[in-house]
Amino acid sequence: MHISDGVLPTAVALGTSAVSAGFLLWSLRRTPADDLPKVAVLTSAFFVASLIHLPFGPTSVHLLIPGLVGALLGPSAFLAIALGLVLQCLLFQFGGLTALGANLLLMGLPALLAGLVFYHFKGRSKKQRILVGALCGGGATIFSALLLALLLASGGEDFIGVAKLALLAHIPVVLVEAGVSAMVVSFLLKVKPELLDIPFVLKEKM
Amino acid sequence: MTVFRRVLCLVLLVFCLLLAGQPTFAEESPAQPELLQQQNQQLHQQLRDARREIARLKAEGSAPGWKDVVTGLGFIFGLSGVVMMVNARRR
Numbered sequence: 001m002h003i004s005d006g007v008l009p010t011a012v013a014l015g016t017s018a019v020s021a022g023f024l025l026w027s028l029r030r031t032p033a034d035d036l037p038k039v040a041v042l043t044s045a046f047f048v049a050s051l052i053h054l055p056f057g058p059t060s061v062h063l064l065i066p067g068l069v070g071a072l073l074g075p076s077a078f079l080a081i082a083l084g085l086v087l088q089c090l091l092f093q094f095g096g097l098t099a100l101g102a103n104l105l106l107m108g109l110p111a112l113l114a115g116l117v118f119y120h121f122k123g124r125s126k127k128q129r130i131l132v133g134a135l136c137g138g139g140a141t142i143f144s145a146l147l148l149a150l151l152l153a154s155g156g157e158d159f160i161g162v163a164k165l166a167l168l169a170h171i172p173v174v175l176v177e178a179g180v181s182a183m184v185v186s187f188l189l190k191v192k193p194e195l196l197d198i199p200f201v202l203k204e205k206m
Numbered sequence: 207m208t209v210f211r212r213v214l215c216l217v218l219l220v221f222c223l224l225l226a227g228q229p230t231f232a233e234e235s236p237a238q239p240e241l242l243q244q245q246n247q248q249l250h251q252q253l254r255d256a257r258r259e260i261a262r263l264k265a266e267g268s269a270p271g272w273k274d275v276v277t278g279l280g281f282i283f284g285l286s287g288v289v290m291m292v293n294a295r296r297r
Contacts, residue, residue, distance in 0.1 A: 091277055
């Protein structure tokens with residue numbers, strides 16, 4: 001689910017880049033220095049996850065894991081995804097440099113939303129945390145597909161048609177991501193539960 | 207006499223032409239389309255194979271290899287290391 005170079009009109013590409021830059025700055029300011037190792041680990045997970053391809057009919061789709069990154073990083077997720085996308089763009093030729101802003105919004109916003117949802121609804125019990133983690137993983141991918149349709153609609157495509165296609169193509173990804181997120185959350189609950197307690201602060205901590 | 211000779215020559219010429227032209231028409235006209243079709247089919251098959259090969263090579267070439275993955279991971283950890291170092295010095 002990457003938008004390629006030259007698909008979006010120039011105005012949309014510039015606008016999404018500006019909005020992404022704003023979010024990136026916001027995310028950067030909310031990333032404490034002590035969290036950097038965790039951010040680096042999840043950035044590399046996000047970077048590598050895109051190489052896991054799931055065969056789907058004639059084409060294949062790959063994992064995205066914005067939901068998992070968002071749930072585990074909170075506000076820092078946007079930073080992690082930005083770095084991961086830049087490297088994917090440069091090394092794997094996913095998307096393109098001019099579409100980077102749009103791709104960043106495409107993955108970053110669902111990640112932030114997943115972080116917010118996970119922070120507010122994770123509750124105390126293990127079962128609930130695992131369930132909410134799975135919902136974040138699957139839901140973020142669905143949200144991503146809808147954003148993709150919205151962005152492509154700005155380039156003159158039919159929104160409903162693209163949305164249907166994007167959602168249909170990502171049904172297996174949604175399921176796998178929900179499963180992967182649930183597995184990671186349950187594993188972390190056993191091994192290092194404090195990793196799941198990320199404060200999702202909207203106000204800047206100075 | 208000259209008129210008769212001329213006519214005879216003309217008739218002979220026409221006969222020769224017919225004799226020369228007929229067998230080629232008679233022999234090649236049914237065989238040529240079939241042959242062409244066969245060659246066409248062979249060429250099409252070869253072209254299709256070549257195209258498939260090109261597509262395969264293209265897919266192979268564009269797929270990121272291990273080198274790219276390791277490069278990316280190095281970048282991520284290297285950058286985070288630099289930032290952590292800067293942070294540590296500031297303190």
